[in-house]
Amino acid sequence: MISQLSWKIGGQQGEGVESTDRIFSTALNRLGYYLYGYRHFSSRIKGGHTNNKIRISTKPIRSISDDLDILVAFDQETIDLNAHELGSTGVIVADAKFNPTLPEGVKARLFPVPITAIAEDLGTSLFKNMAASGASWALLGLPLEVFNKAVEEEYGRKGAAVVEKNIEAVRKGAEFVLELAGGPIPELQLEPADGEEKLFIIGNDAIALGAVAAGCRFMPAYPITPASEIMEYLTKTLPKHGGSVIQTEDEIAAVTMAIGAGYGGARAMTASAGPGLSLMTEAIGLAGITETPVVIVDTQRGGPSTGLPTKQEQSDLNAMIYSTHGEIPKIVLAPSTIEECFYDTIEAFNLAEQYQCPVILLTDLQLSLGKQSSALLDYDKIVIDRGRLVTEAPQLGENELFKRYEFTEDGISPRILPGVKNGIHHVTGVEHDQAGRPSESPVNRKKMMDKRMEKMKHVKVTNPFLIDAPEENPDLLIIGMGSTGGTIDEARGRLSADGITTNHLQMRLMHPFPADELKPFIEKAKKVVVVENNATGQLANLIKLNLGNHDKIENLLKYNGNPFLPAEIHEECKGMAL
Numbered sequence: 001m002i003s004q005l006s007w008k009i010g011g012q013q014g015e016g017v018e019s020t021d022r023i024f025s026t027a028l029n030r031l032g033y034y035l036y037g038y039r040h041f042s043s044r045i046k047g048g049h050t051n052n053k054i055r056i057s058t059k060p061i062r063s064i065s066d067d068l069d070i071l072v073a074f075d076q077e078t079i080d081l082n083a084h085e086l087g088s089t090g091v092i093v094a095d096a097k098f099n100p101t102l103p104e105g106v107k108a109r110l111f112p113v114p115i116t117a118i119a120e121d122l123g124t125s126l127f128k129n130m131a132a133s134g135a136s137w138a139l140l141g142l143p144l145e146v147f148n149k150a151v152e153e154e155y156g157r158k159g160a161a162v163v164e165k166n167i168e169a170v171r172k173g174a175e176f177v178l179e180l181a182g183g184p185i186p187e188l189q190l191e192p193a194d195g196e197e198k199l200f201i202i203g204n205d206a207i208a209l210g211a212v213a214a215g216c217r218f219m220p221a222y223p224i225t226p227a228s229e230i231m232e233y234l235t236k237t238l239p240k241h242g243g244s245v246i247q248t249e250d251e252i253a254a255v256t257m258a259i260g261a262g263y264g265g266a267r268a269m270t271a272s273a274g275p276g277l278s279l280m281t282e283a284i285g286l287a288g289i290t291e292t293p294v295v296i297v298d299t300q301r302g303g304p305s306t307g308l309p310t311k312q313e314q315s316d317l318n319a320m321i322y323s324t325h326g327e328i329p330k331i332v333l334a335p336s337t338i339e340e341c342f343y344d345t346i347e348a349f350n351l352a353e354q355y356q357c358p359v360i361l362l363t364d365l366q367l368s369l370g371k372q373s374s375a376l377l378d379y380d381k382i383v384i385d386r387g388r389l390v391t392e393a394p395q396l397g398e399n400e401l402f403k404r405y406e407f408t409e410d411g412i413s414p415r416i417l418p419g420v421k422n423g424i425h426h427v428t429g430v431e432h433d434q435a436g437r438p439s440e441s442p443v444n445r446k447k448m449m450d451k452r453m454e455k456m457k458h459v460k461v462t463n464p465f466l467i468d469a470p471e472e473n474p475d476l477l478i479i480g481m482g483s484t485g486g487t488i489d490e491a492r493g494r495l496s497a498d499g500i501t502t503n504h505l506q507m508r509l510m511h512p513f514p515a516d517e518l519k520p521f522i523e524k525a526k527k528v529v530v531v532e533n534n535a536t537g538q539l540a541n542l543i544k545l546n547l548g549n550h551d552k553i554e555n556l557l558k559y560n561g562n563p564f565l566p567a568e569i570h571e572e573c574k575g576m577a578l
Helices: 019-032 076-085 115-121 124-139 143-159 160-179 204-214 228-241 251-263 276-288 317-322 338-354 365-369 443-458 483-497 515-524 538-547 566-577
Strands: 002-013 032-042 048-057 068-073 086-095 107-114 199-200 216-219 244-247 269-272 294-300 331-333 358-364 372-374 465-467 476-481 501-506 509-511 527-532 555-558
Touching: 002 019, 002 076, 002 124, 019 032, 019 048, 019 143, 019 199, 048 076, 048 483, 068 076, 068 124, 076 086, 086 115, 086 124, 107 124, 107 160, 115 124, 115 160, 124 143, 124 160, 143 160, 199 204, 204 228, 204 269, 204 294, 204 338, 204 358, 216 228, 216 251, 251 269, 251 276, 251 294, 251 331, 269 276, 276 294, 276 317, 276 358, 294 338, 294 365, 317 331, 317 358, 317 509, 317 538, 331 338, 338 358, 338 372, 358 365, 358 483, 365 483, 372 566, 465 509, 476 483, 476 515, 476 538, 476 555, 476 566, 483 501, 483 566, 501 515, 515 538, 527 538, 527 566, 538 555, 555 566
Parallel strands: 002 068, 068 086, 086 107, 216 244, 216 269, 269 294, 294 358, 331 358, 476 501, 476 527, 527 555
Antiparallel strands: 002 048, 032 048, 032 372, 199 372, 331 509, 465 501
C-alpha cells in the first residue's frame, strides 16, 4: 500500500470538471485524508482546457506533486497535455466516446470507459462526471458508500430522483472499470487515513471566515478573479451577523466605501486582485493621511494589465508597498497557509485599528483558490483589539476641537467616532493640524509627517516570518512567501538526502520590513536562495534594500503562470549549493 497519490481530472471548461473534483475530494476528506488541490482553468466561462489536480496523503502536505497516478480524461486534449506526468504504474480513465490513445512514450495503463454512454442511458450526458468519478474511485478500492454520501450532499437540493441517477452513474462507472482492470489496482491502494476531522477549504474562504470572526460587518467589493470567493462567502454569511455586502460599480467605490465605514467605526474590508488594487491606490493614500483603519486583500494573479487572470504569480509586492503617491503608514502581511489566512485576517483588523492605517493582506492565486486540508481552527485564540479608541472625550473650550491627530510619542493619536460628545473635528485629505483643520505650515507639515511615519517603528505582529532553522551555518537559507512554503519544505527533504544543509524562512511581514530580526539568519547562511513567482525578484530585492548581502543572495524565479513544483526547487537549489 502507498501513503500518497495524485489524481487529476481534465476536460473542457463547463463540462463538470469542477463539480467532479469537489465531490471526489469531499469524499476523501470524509475518510480523513490530507489533501492539497490545484486548479488549472481558463479565463472564460465555457470552453478551453481545464484540469483539477488533487494530492492525497496520510500525512500533512502543502504542495502539489511532481507526478501523477490517475488521470480522468473527458477528451484527448487532456491526455495529450497531462499524460507526461504519469509514471509506469499510472492509470488513465478516459471516455471511450473519443477513442482515446496514448501519446508516444507514455507507459500508463489506459481504460476506455463509456462515460458519456452511461450518462445518456440515465437520461442526460450531465451524469458523465459521476460515471468518471465512480470509475477512478473504484480503482482505488475505496468504499462507494462514502462517495455516495458526498453525492447526496452535492445534489440533495435537486431532489431524490437526481441523487439516485447520479449514484447510479457512479455505480455503473465503477462496475465497468473494475471489469476492465480485473479489480482495484494494487499499486494504487492507499493506506488507511487517520480518520481525524479536518477542514478542507480554499484560502479565500479562510480569509472570509477570519473577517467574520474579527468583527467585520461590512464589505463593499467588485468581483474579480481570484478574489471573488471572499465576497461570495460574506454575501451569504454577513447578513446572519447583522452585516452586509455591497457589490459596487468599481474598485474605487469599494475601497472608499470601506474607508468611510472605518471612519464611522465599523470594521470593514474589501478584496480584489492586482488590477483592482491599481485603481484603489489614491484612496489608500486617503486612508493613510486621515489615519483611518481599513483592511484590503490583494489576491495576486498574473499581470500586468489583464495579464493571466486565472494563473499563479507573486508580482504585486512592490506595488503593495510603494504604489501610493506620497508617503503613508501602511502594513503589508502575507499569510502562507490556510490557518494563517484565518488568523492573519483577524490580526489585520487589529493592526488597522491599533496603528490607524491601511493593512493589506497579500495572498496569491494558489493560496487563495487551492483547496487544502487544514487543522480545525481554534476560536479561543481570537483577540479583538480596537486600539486607541476613545469612547468619552473631555469637555472642550469654546471654539476648541478634539485633537484627533494629536502629536504623541509613538505617533498614534486618540481615535474618536462620529457622534461622541465633544469629539468634533475636521477630516480632510489635505494636510492638516491636530484637529484636522487644513494647514500648509511647513512646521506643521514636518511634525505631522513625522507623527504618521513614527507609527511604523512600533509595529508588532505575530511572527514577522516563520523560521525552521536547525542548522547553525547552513549551505542554503531558502526564503519564500505565500503559497511556496510547503513546496520549499518538500524540496528541503530531498536536499537533505543529497547532503545539503538548509534552513527555511517564510516571510510574513513585508512592510514595515523586519530587517533586524531577519539579519542573523541571513548572515549565518553560506548562500541565500529567494523563491518567488515573478520575473524581477521583488522579495530578493527588498531583502537587499534592507540588509545588503548582495553577494550571497540568489534568485529562484518562476513566472509562466504555474506554481513551483518540489522537483524544480530541489534541482535549482542543488545546483546553487554545489
